[in-house]
Structures are given as C-alpha cells and as structure tokens.
Amino acid sequence: MRDRLIRLLRHCWLDEDDARRALGPVALERIEQRVRASEAAHSGEIRVCVEAGLPLGYLWRNVDAHDRALSLFGKLRVWDTEHNNGVLIYLLLADHRIEIVADRGLTRHVDAAGWQAIVDGMGAAFRERRFEDGLHAAIDAVDAVLREHFPAAPGGGNPNELPDTPVLR
Template structure:
C-alpha cells in the first residue's frame, strides 16, 4: 500500500469530482450517451469516483477491481443482449477502466477497450475531462454500433445519467 496513493485519495476526495464534473457537464455527458444509444442496441454507463475511501483504499483496491464492483452493483451485466458497458473513472488516480459485458467484450477485446481508455487518459492529462469522456463514450458507441446495430425500437434498459460517487 502506497502512502502517496492514500494521501492523494484523502486530499482529492469526492468534492473534486463535483468540481470537474458540474451539473452542466453531467447533462452533456448524459446527452452524449443518449445520442450514442440511438445508434446501437447496447447500454452505456459512465461513473466517476472522486477517490476511494475506507476499506477499498486501505486494502489498496486497484481501479480495475473497483470498476468490476461498480459494474456489478449497477447491474450493467443485466441487459438483454449482454452488451452493457461501464466507463469508470477513478479521478484521484486518473485511471479509466472499461468493463464490458460478455456479448460486446468478446467482439472488441481487451486491446480495443484499452485503446479507448488510454485516449481518454491523454485528454485528462491535459485537463480536458469533458472532452475525454465524450470522446470515450463516442468510441464505445461506435464499437457497439458495429456489433450491435439497432434493430427497431429498443428499451433503454439502464439510466443514461452519469453517476458521481
């Protein structure tokens, strides 16, 4: 367990996520998800967590493991075509993880998701959080549109609103 990481998470806590992602930005992200989902039959969720606290922090939980927990908690795996995708940002670590249900993950693969994550992190490194998230959502939607095009009207199985933890 790194003391530097603990300090970063304690200092950057949850207020930082609200500062970087005010309601107007969250509204634009939600609109981007909604527009993307019109091009495919998948489901996309965006979650930003300012920092880990308590048990996850002190047991040094990696962002990927935390993203898996969030994926399960939000029941993103519970879609009709197994094509739900979580874009998870752990702000204190500036680490993006994409967790995809088995239906879409089998088609895109780890390298495809990793490429999207690294592009988002490059935008974040230059302070362009909104642009990075919107580009990431567009890239995920593009993959979903290739593999799960819309087939008539489909239900919106998961909320489009971003989650700030």
C-alpha cells in the same frame, strides 16, 4: 509502505465535490445527452462513473482502479442487459486511472487491446484536465463499437435498460 500512505492521503483528500468540480452540471448534462443519443442507435447500454477517491475499505485492501471498476460494473447493474452488451466507462481521479469494463456480449467482439486503445485516446484529454472532452471521446468510441456489433433493429423498439446520467462518487 510510504507509497501506500501517500495513496491513502490522496484518496481521503478528494471527495464527490471534487468530481463535481471536474465535471460541472452543464458538462454532466451534455454527457448524459450524448449517452442517450448514442443508445438510440444500438441495443447496448453505456454507463459513465467518475469517482474522486476510493472508499476507505477499498484502500485498506489496496484495491486498484480495475478491481473497483469491476465492482461498480456489478453495483450499477451494467451486466444486467438483455444482450449482455453493457459498458462502464470509469474514471478514478485520485489515481489518474481510466478503466472500461464491457459485458461478455461485447468481449466476444472486442479484445482487451481494443478497449485499451479507447482508454489511451482518453488519456491525453484527462492529463490536460479536459475530462468532458475525454469522456465524449470515449462515449463516441464505445458507440462506434456498439453500432457495429449491436445496431438497433430497424423499426424495432429499443428500451433504455439503464440510467444515462453519469454517476459521481
């Protein structure tokens, strides 16, 4: 009970302004540019979401970062790509958690251990509060996976199916 109360307070203490402080406007622009450049080389879609704390209803139900990332995967329509190759990179500041959720087109090629390796690579940067560096590393790692399994068709069009702008909550 005590741990749950501490978690509740930690999440209620943080808000979207904390996410904006963790990643300022210049960093957000660089992340957006990196996603856009990545998506020019493959048919996948990358979404980045940084959430300071969970909404009260999620806390009440004791939802963890993974379940929240799955929920946002749907809400942000990351699943809604032509080749089922969208990826959500999710950072929950209050719990110090990182989640990567990939659509079914990618899970055929990359198992949970492969995604966990990317998360582990981000962890060191996040522990040092270098959020932009960690997100750049994650985008680059996801980019490599998407280039390998879903390269852009030579000379073909590559529509941008989802916004490239990071989501702050």
